[in-house]
Amino acid sequence: MSAIQYLFAFNGVVKREFWRFIQQRSRFLSALVRPLLWLVVFASGFRAALGVAIIPPYETYITYETYIAPGLCCMILLFNGMQSSLSMVYDREMGSMKVLLMSPIPRGWLLVSKLLAIALISLLQVYAFLAIAWLAGVEPPVIGLLTALPALVLVALLLGSIGLFLSARIRQLENFAGVMNFVIFPMFFLSSALYPLWKMRESSEWLYWICQYNPFTHAVELVRFALYQQLNIQALAITLGCTTLFTVLAIISFNPERSARSGPPKG
Amino acid sequence: MNKKPLVAALLLATLSGATQAATAYISNEKDNTLSVLDLDTWTVTDTIDVGERPRGIELSKDKTKLYICASDSDTVQVLDLATHKIIANLPSGEDPEQFALAPDGRMLYISNEDDALVTVVDTETHEVVAQIEVGVEPEGMAVSPDGRWAVNTTETTNMLHWIDTSTYELVENTLVDQRPRYVQFTPDGKQLWASSEIGGTVTVVDVDSRAVIKNITFEIKGIHPDKVQPVGVKLSADGRYAFVALGPANHVAVIDAKTFEVLEYLLVGRRVWQMAFTPDNKYLLTTNGVSGDVSVIDVDDLKVIKSVKVGRYPWGVVTVN
Numbered sequence: 211m212s213a214i215q216y217l218f219a220f221n222g223v224v225k226r227e228f229w230r231f232i233q234q235r236s237r238f239l240s241a242l243v244r245p246l247l248w249l250v251v252f253a254s255g256f257r258a259a260l261g262v263a264i265i266p267p268y269e270t271y272i273t274y275e276t277y278i279a280p281g282l283c284c285m286i287l288l289f290n291g292m293q294s295s296l297s298m299v300y301d302r303e304m305g306s307m308k309v310l311l312m313s314p315i316p317r318g319w320l321l322v323s324k325l326l327a328i329a330l331i332s333l334l335q336v337y338a339f340l341a342i343a344w345l346a347g348v349e350p351p352v353i354g355l356l357t358a359l360p361a362l363v364l365v366a367l368l369l370g371s372i373g374l375f376l377s378a379r380i381r382q383l384e385n386f387a388g389v390m391n392f393v394i395f396p397m398f399f400l401s402s403a404l405y406p407l408w409k410m411r412e413s414s415e416w417l418y419w420i421c422q423y424n425p426f427t428h429a430v431e432l433v434r435f436a437l438y439q440q441l442n443i444q445a446l447a448i449t450l451g452c453t454t455l456f457t458v459l460a461i462i463s464f465n466p467e468r469s470a471r472s473g474p475p476k477g
Numbered sequence: 478m479n480k481k482p483l484v485a486a487l488l489l490a491t492l493s494g495a496t497q498a499a500t501a502y503i504s505n506e507k508d509n510t511l512s513v514l515d516l517d518t519w520t521v522t523d524t525i526d527v528g529e530r531p532r533g534i535e536l537s538k539d540k541t542k543l544y545i546c547a548s549d550s551d552t553v554q555v556l557d558l559a560t561h562k563i564i565a566n567l568p569s570g571e572d573p574e575q576f577a578l579a580p581d582g583r584m585l586y587i588s589n590e591d592d593a594l595v596t597v598v599d600t601e602t603h604e605v606v607a608q609i610e611v612g613v614e615p616e617g618m619a620v621s622p623d624g625r626w627a628v629n630t631t632e633t634t635n636m637l638h639w640i641d642t643s644t645y646e647l648v649e650n651t652l653v654d655q656r657p658r659y660v661q662f663t664p665d666g667k668q669l670w671a672s673s674e675i676g677g678t679v680t681v682v683d684v685d686s687r688a689v690i691k692n693i694t695f696e697i698k699g700i701h702p703d704k705v706q707p708v709g710v711k712l713s714a715d716g717r718y719a720f721v722a723l724g725p726a727n728h729v730a731v732i733d734a735k736t737f738e739v740l741e742y743l744l745v746g747r748r749v750w751q752m753a754f755t756p757d758n759k760y761l762l763t764t765n766g767v768s769g770d771v772s773v774i775d776v777d778d779l780k781v782i783k784s785v786k787v788g789r790y791p792w793g794v795v796t797v798n
Contacts, residue, residue, distance in 0.1 A: 254699065261727050261744050261745075261747075263768075264784055269784065270744075270745070270772055270773075270781045270782065270783050270784040271727070271745060271746055271781070349780075
């Protein structure tokens with residue numbers, strides 16, 4: 211296998227993902243509407259107009275909208291990562307992935323290509339969200355929008371790889387509802403996306419520790435710090451470690467023949 | 478007479494003056510201290526013990542001394558800025574809270590909250606020159622840039638009292654909204670801005686006619702109107718903006734000083750009280766009593782860039798080069 215063939219496959223996966231993205235405009239909209247609803251409705255209902263106490267990386271008092279913006283960026287990455295990866299359940303049986311998986315290109319490379327493609331598309335949505343949030347008064351430093359880019363890519367890969375790992379264990383797309391309930395919601399709510407962890411600790415010590423062990427918390431903090439031009443080493447180490455772990459796990463457990471071998475799905 | 482030591486001292490003073498960074502002094506009401514804030518690094522470099530319950534603070538005209546209202550010590554203290562030592566206690570009458578220095582730098586007008594009096598003290602002779610009866614609970618104090626008027630506010634009488642500084646007599650009163658707390662003349666001396674804490678308004682008065690020109694009201698989305706309690710007022714030297722500290726609303730209102738329109742509300746720390754511009758007029762510092770910190774507002778961008786912890790219940794703030 212030459213490098214050109216690898217690139218060819220990568221190009222194919224990314225292009226296909228873009229085509230899908232362009233054709234599913236409603237998905238793009240819904241991916242934007244979800245965090246915007248949180249920003250506009252939830253944040254104003256929260257009534258934190260008197261300011262959130264100062265915690266790093268912030269240097270002064272901030273509005274609640276400003277606090278949840280990085281969490282909502284990660285929410286876009288979370289939903290996209292899960293949705294796109296889980297579409298592999300369908301793709302590997304009937305879609306283009308089925309063809310690709312039969313090619314001599316290593317499965318690992320195809321899956322990483324798929325993860326990168328998902329990440330690229332998610333980033334478009336994140337920046338579209340940040341642009342609208344800017345109009346709503348969430349104004350991080352302009353350079354922060356750039357320094358956040360690598361953090362966002364890494365988080366997109368993390369969430370995509372978790373999704374891919376799960377998709378290897380799911381037989382039917384209908385199970386997405388279960389993933390919503392048991393993966394996406396707990397990951398999002400039991401994190402620092404919506405409330406600072408010290409506040410969580412005030413109400414419950416064990417909830418605080420669950421949040422601490424949730425990789426999504428560290429993903430959010432990585433993005434939050436990067437958005438203010440700071441590097442949170444702990445968050446970076448945990449996010450990087452988990453990304454590697456889940457990517458490897460996804461590649462190992464991804465078996466395109468499994469659904470075929472196990473016969474018709476049992477519902 | 479040997480002039481050498483004098484020349485050397487002068488040279489030293491000039492040199493140290495040139496190298497010294499701009500500094501802010503903040504009175505901490507609960508700690509009985511002043512925090513010294515370096516305005517280049519935004520860090521507290523020193524904490525000075527002063528009298529009990531320090532509130533209003535003012536810089537002397539030559540910028541070498543600081544006058545401090547030590548309310549519970551019933552005195553106005555004089556702090557030497559070079560040595561950070563208290564060098565004198567001025568007679569102030571009981572419970573001094575706010576005061577104002579006349580433009581010539583000599584007479585200090587002090588409001589005595591419990592006695593319904595304004596005490597005028599000569600800072601050179603350290604003697605009380607006059608005591609003027611005003612309304613109940615005197616609070617805010619300002620002297621016009623031309624030195625003609627001293628204006629005092631009384632919290633219970635809800636009035637601005639105009640004192641003629643040539644005769645030390647109260648010549649006129651202006652009724653404003655409930656609980657006037659603070660007054661400030663515009664740099665050109667043509668207008669007087671007065672904040673009313675309970676009324677929730679800022680009143681702009683024409684100095685020549687002593688007539689009210691405008692009553693400014695405030696409304697912040699998501700914050701109950703009762704919490705909007707205007708206290709400190711600062712007018713930018715270029716005449717562009719007026720900044721109003723809104724107390725427990727935790728916001729500073731930015732007002733177009735020409736149209737009297739509220740342009741923006743800036744989020745700062747809890748219970749924002751008094752404010753001061755840095756010597757270069759680039760930043761405005763706010764004291765936030767309940768959160769015990771000072772917020773820094775970038776005046777050009779109208780953005781809060783930082784909040785720095787100081788002592789407990791910071792009250793007044795003064796900056797010097």
